[in-house]
Amino acid sequence: MSAHLLTLTHINKSFAEHHQQHPLLKDLSISVNQGEVIALIGASGSGKSTLLNIIAGIELPDTGRVTVEQTVLNQLSEADRTRFRRQQVGFIFQFFNLLPTLSVRENILLPLQLNQLTTDQAFFELLVNSTQIEQLLDRYPDDLSGGEQQRVALCRALIHQPRLVLADEPTGSLDNETADQVFTLLLNIAHQEQQTLIIATHNLQLASQTDRVCRLASGKITEQTLS
Ligand SMILES: Nc1ncnc2c1ncn2[C@@H]1O[C@H](COP(=O)(O)OP(=O)(O)OP(=O)(O)O)[C@@H](O)[C@H]1O
Ligand SMILES: [Mg+2]
Numbered sequence: 001m002s003a004h005l006l007t008l009t010h011i012n013k014s015f016a017e018h019h020q021q022h023p024l025l026k027d028l029s030i031s032v033n034q035g036e037v038i039a040l041i042g043a044s045g046s047g048k049s050t051l052l053n054i055i056a057g058i059e060l061p062d063t064g065r066v067t068v069e070q071t072v073l074n075q076l077s078e079a080d081r082t083r084f085r086r087q088q089v090g091f092i093f094q095f096f097n098l099l100p101t102l103s104v105r106e107n108i109l110l111p112l113q114l115n116q117l118t119t120d121q122a123f124f125e126l127l128v129n130s131t132q133i134e135q136l137l138d139r140y141p142d143d144l145s146g147g148e149q150q151r152v153a154l155c156r157a158l159i160h161q162p163r164l165v166l167a168d169e170p171t172g173s174l175d176n177e178t179a180d181q182v183f184t185l186l187l188n189i190a191h192q193e194q195q196t197l198i199i200a201t202h203n204l205q206l207a208s209q210t211d212r213v214c215r216l217a218s219g220k221i222t223e224q225t226l227s
Helices: 047-058 078-088 104-114 121-130 144-156 176-193
Strands: 006-017 020-033 038-040 063-068 089-092 164-168 194-202 212-217 222-223
Touching: 006 121, 020 047, 020 063, 020 194, 020 222, 038 047, 038 176, 047 089, 047 164, 063 222, 078 089, 078 176, 104 121, 104 144, 121 144, 144 164, 144 176, 164 176, 176 194
Parallel strands: 038 194, 038 212, 089 164, 164 194
Antiparallel strands: 006 020, 006 063, 212 222
């Protein structure tokens, strides 16, 4: 049996603009091992967020297959894709996507509630303490800075200990020191939980700490060595 957790096969995705199709991802294929930590780099507009959305089943490719273990994600119904995402995936969105009517604590605990899981209090405290948001738990997202919201989004993505974590520029709103801490936390938890982690980032210094760096350009992925 293959050790691949995730396989993308011949993925194509284009967007329509002014009655023209613009190809964004072109016959893109990649396999990712269980427990592997990957940095996804590439210019703004190269398609990093789109690719993460396709891996999570939020968006569908035009053609090609997304396979997570034995499941071909893009052949599932929308309801099954949603269930899969809720249970197996932790997604840190580039623009956070916190729910404004829920407190910070409620936002973080939401994945547990949706999966009818009980809270592991020690793990909850580990997350909020190491992201330094323990003082913010009763506040609401609109009252937080961008960097604070980003750290809440990170806790929410990890709380249910998913096997696949997709992080879309998870340190983009943080100062250098906090970015280093949050990145280290993501890597440590991934190792501890044997998670497969894909991090889109523009920060090459952080990217160089991962197992494998993949550059997205002209719709394709190439492996890159950062010195
Ligand atoms: N739903 C959509 N409809 C039309 N165009 C889209 C759609 N989603 C993405 N695009 C276009 O696809 C391109 C890639 O967008 P994407 O957000 O994936 O890039 P990115 O690599 O994440 O960029 P950044 O580093 O700025 O976050 C952009 O030109 C964007 O405008
Ligand atoms: Mg993006």
